[in-house]
Each structure stands twice: as structure tokens, then as C-alpha cells.
Amino acid sequence: MKELLRTKGFKTTPQRELIFDCFFSLGKHVTVDELYQKVRELDPSVGHSTVWRNLKLICQLGLAEEVNIGDGITRYDRTTPKPHGHFFCRSCKKLLEFDVGSVMGALVEAAHEVKFEPDGYKIEIQGYCSDCRQASRPNDAATGSANDERKA
Amino acid sequence: MKELLRTKGFKTTPQRELIFDCFFSLGKHVTVDELYQKVRELDPSVGHSTVWRNLKLICQLGLAEEVNIGDGITRYDRTTPKPHGHFFCRSCKKLLEFDVGSVMGALVEAAHEVKFEPDGYKIEIQGYCSDCRQASRPNDAATGSANDERKA
DNA sequence: ATTGAAAATGAAAGTCGTTTTCAATTGGCG
DNA sequence: CGCCAATTGAAAACGACTTTCATTTTCAAT
Numbered sequence: 001m002k003e004l005l006r007t008k009g010f011k012t013t014p015q016r017e018l019i020f021d022c023f024f025s026l027g028k029h030v031t032v033d034e035l036y037q038k039v040r041e042l043d044p045s046v047g048h049s050t051v052w053r054n055l056k057l058i059c060q061l062g063l064a065e066e067v068n069i070g071d072g073i074t075r076y077d078r079t080t081p082k083p084h085g086h087f088f089c090r091s092c093k094k095l096l097e098f099d100v101g102s103v104m105g106a107l108v109e110a111a112h113e114v115k116f117e118p119d120g121y122k123i124e125i126q127g128y129c130s131d132c133r134q135a136s137r138p139n140d141a142a143t144g145s146a147n148d149e150r151k152a
Numbered sequence: 153m154k155e156l157l158r159t160k161g162f163k164t165t166p167q168r169e170l171i172f173d174c175f176f177s178l179g180k181h182v183t184v185d186e187l188y189q190k191v192r193e194l195d196p197s198v199g200h201s202t203v204w205r206n207l208k209l210i211c212q213l214g215l216a217e218e219v220n221i222g223d224g225i226t227r228y229d230r231t232t233p234k235p236h237g238h239f240f241c242r243s244c245k246k247l248l249e250f251d252v253g254s255v256m257g258a259l260v261e262a263a264h265e266v267k268f269e270p271d272g273y274k275i276e277i278q279g280y281c282s283d284c285r286q287a288s289r290p291n292d293a294a295t296g297s298a299n300d301e302r303k304a
Numbered sequence: 305a306t307t308g309a310a311a312a313t314g315a316a317a318g319t320c321g322t323t324t325t326c327a328a329t330t331g332g333c334g
Numbered sequence: 335c336g337c338c339a340a341t342t343g344a345a346a347a348c349g350a351c352t353t354t355c356a357t358t359t360t361c362a363a364t
Contacts, residue, residue: 011361013312013313015313016313033350046314048314048315049316050312050313053312053313068222070226087263096266096268098262098266102258103259107275110277111277114282115281115282116248116277118239119279120277121278122277125270126270127272158332163330163339164331165330165341168342201323201324201344202341202342204322208323224321226322305364308364309360311358311359311361312359313359315355319352319353321350323348324345324348325345327343329340329342330339332337332338332339333336
């Protein structure tokens with residue numbers, strides 16, 4: 001890891017090592033804040049911006065990439081060898097992964113048809129996970145009842 | 153249109169009608185600001201928040217949905233009968249649509265395998281369109297050279 | 305080991321899209 | 335017509351993200 005940084009011309013600092021370690025010790029789909037909290041547990045002196053910058057650096061190094069569901073919070077997903085998409089539960093905000101290897105071919109082909117050269121993808125399926133199926137269903141104005149949940 | 157609003161319990165106002173009309177007269181992937189500008193051309197008295205709220209309303213009514221590429225700006229895409237994904241050009245920020253009908257089946261199936269009930273999807277392929285293929289390629293630290301574009 | 309240039313850090317402030325507040329206005333059913 | 339709730343517009347609040355800047359630290363070359 002140090003070597004990877006070195007070869008790219010980045011310096012190794014205690015904070016940087018800590019942040020990198022924490023990032024990789026956390027699960028997938030980490031938010032800046034989650035990482036920040038984790039880092040602060042081990043070293044409360046590390047600043048917000050340092051965590052943020054190093055998370056960006058991790059992305060620059062190709063070790064992770066941003067995942068952007070629609071809630072305004074960027075998550076960072078460790079890059080993994082196999083392509084995957086995400087199931088996003090509208091209720092509990094859980095993010096489940098699923099394999100998309102079987103559809104990548106068709107997508108790349110579709111891209112090439114319009115002379116588009118893909119170098120990244122984002123496949124997200126929204127809905128409700130098994131735990132939340134019977135729970136609340138926000139934003140159903142489109143399907144029937146209205147006059148609710150608007151000024152609550 | 154008035155009837156749709158009426159039946160859902162919403163009132164018809166001049167501003168609302170104007171905003172709705174403008175939204176549907178604009179192409180796809182409209183940003184709040186684009187819509188705001190368009191509306192202001194026809195009625196400079198309409199407020200920012202009114203445009204914004206009515207855009208949300210359009211979404212609530214199921215007439216459009218948010219598209220969130222990673223640039224921090226929410227676009228609004230008229231819902232169309234056929235499912236489609238987006239090609240997003242990293243260089244010129246263009247958004248091209250493509251048909252995803254052929255892969256939806258596999259995705260829904262994958263969802264059901266983990267007891268997930270999908271009610272929405274978001275398929276985005278990033279890369280470079282034919283116009284931008286030979287142009288700049290940001291964020292290539294992952295693939296080779298580094299020490300550039302970081303403090304420029 | 306020492307040094308000095310470049311990079312990294314941390315606190316704080318800035319940016320910017322989005323969302324809420326609130327007083328004033330307006331639509332539409334009765 | 336008249337009322338009441340919905341709507342509006344200006345402005346402020348919000349919050350995630352990003353930058354600034356003075357200080358500290360790393361590390362390659364002494």
C-alpha cells in the first residue's frame with residue numbers, strides 16, 4: 001500500500017494510513033461520515049477534510065468508486081473484481097449487491113451501437129427488501145391515493 | 153392535466169400550469185435550473201421555490217423521475233413507456249438514452265432471488281461519446297500516470 | 305542526522321443545490 | 335360571494351461537499 005502511494009507520488013502519513021486502513025476494514029458502501037466516525041474512534045485529532053480528501057484519493061487510486069443513490073449522500077464502494085449492481089431498499093436504505101455479469105455484455109454492446117466507449121457503469125434497482133415489504137410505502141401518489149404525506 | 157391534479161387534490165394555478173407546460177416542452181433530463189430559466193422567460197415573477205416544488209409534484213404524480221448522475225445536479229426525466237438507461241459522457245456531460253428492455257428481465261429475476269421487490273431502476277453507463285473520444289481523460293490516476301491534475 | 309521544497313493536515317469558511325419557513329395571496333368548493 | 339386550505343415568493347436554513355490558508359510533516363538530497 002505504501003508502495004502504491006509512493007509510486008504515484010503521494011506521501012505516507014499516519015493519518016493517511018489510518019484512513020486507508022479504516023476504509024478497508026469497514027464494509028462496503030461507506031459514507032464519508034461513517035469513515036470519519038471510525039477514524040475518530042482511533043484518532044480524534046484527524047480532521048474532517050483529511051478524511052474526505054483521502055477518500056477521494058482512494059478513488060483516484062482506483063481502489064474505490066463513488067456510489068450515488070438518490071439521497072444526496074455519496075457512498076464509497078471498494079472496487080471488486082466482479083461487476084455488480086445494487087439493490088437499494090427505499091425503506092431501510094439498505095444496499096444489497098447483485099451480480100450483473102450476465103447483462104454487462106448487452107449493455108456494452110448497446111453502448112458501442114451509438115459509438116459510445118464505456119468505462120464505468122452504475123446499475124441500481126430500487127424497491128423494498130423482504131424485511132420492509134409490508135412496511136410503509138412512501139411516494140405512492142403516482143399509483144393512487146393522494147392528499148397525504150405532503151404536509152405531514 | 154387539470155383533471156389529474158384535481159383528482160389528486162391539488163389546485164390549478166397559473167404558475168403551476170406554466171411550469172408543467174414548460175417541463176413537458178423541454179427535452180429530457182431537465183435540471184431545476186433549466187426549467188427555472190425557461191419558466192422565467194415566460195413569467196419572470198415565478199419564484200425559484202415554486203418551480204422546485206412543482207417539479208417535485210410532477211415526480212409525485214409519476215410523470216417524471218429523478219436522474220442522479222454523480223455530478224451533484226439532479227435531472228428530471230419524463231417517464232416514458234419503455235424502460236431505458238443512460239449513457240453519460242464524462243467529457244461533455246451529454247446524456248444519451250438506450251433501451252434496456254433486454255436486460256430488465258434478468259435484473260428483476262436477480263432481485264427476486266434475494267426476495268427484493270423492485271419498483272424502480274437506474275442504469276447508467278459512463279464513458280466517452282464519439283465526439284469526445286480523443287479529448288481529455290480525467291481521473292486516470294488509477295491506470296497509470298499520476299502527480300497531475302491534483303493541484304492544478 | 306540535517307535540511308528544505310513539496311505535500312499533507314486541520315480548522316474554518318465557502319460553495320452550491322436543495323429544502324423549509326412564513327407571511328401574503330389565491331383557487332375552488334359550498 | 336366567502337371561507338379555508340393550498341399555493342406562492344422571498345429569504346433564510348440546511349447539509350453535503352470543497353476550498354482556503356497557515357502550520358506541520360514527509361522524504362529525497364545532502
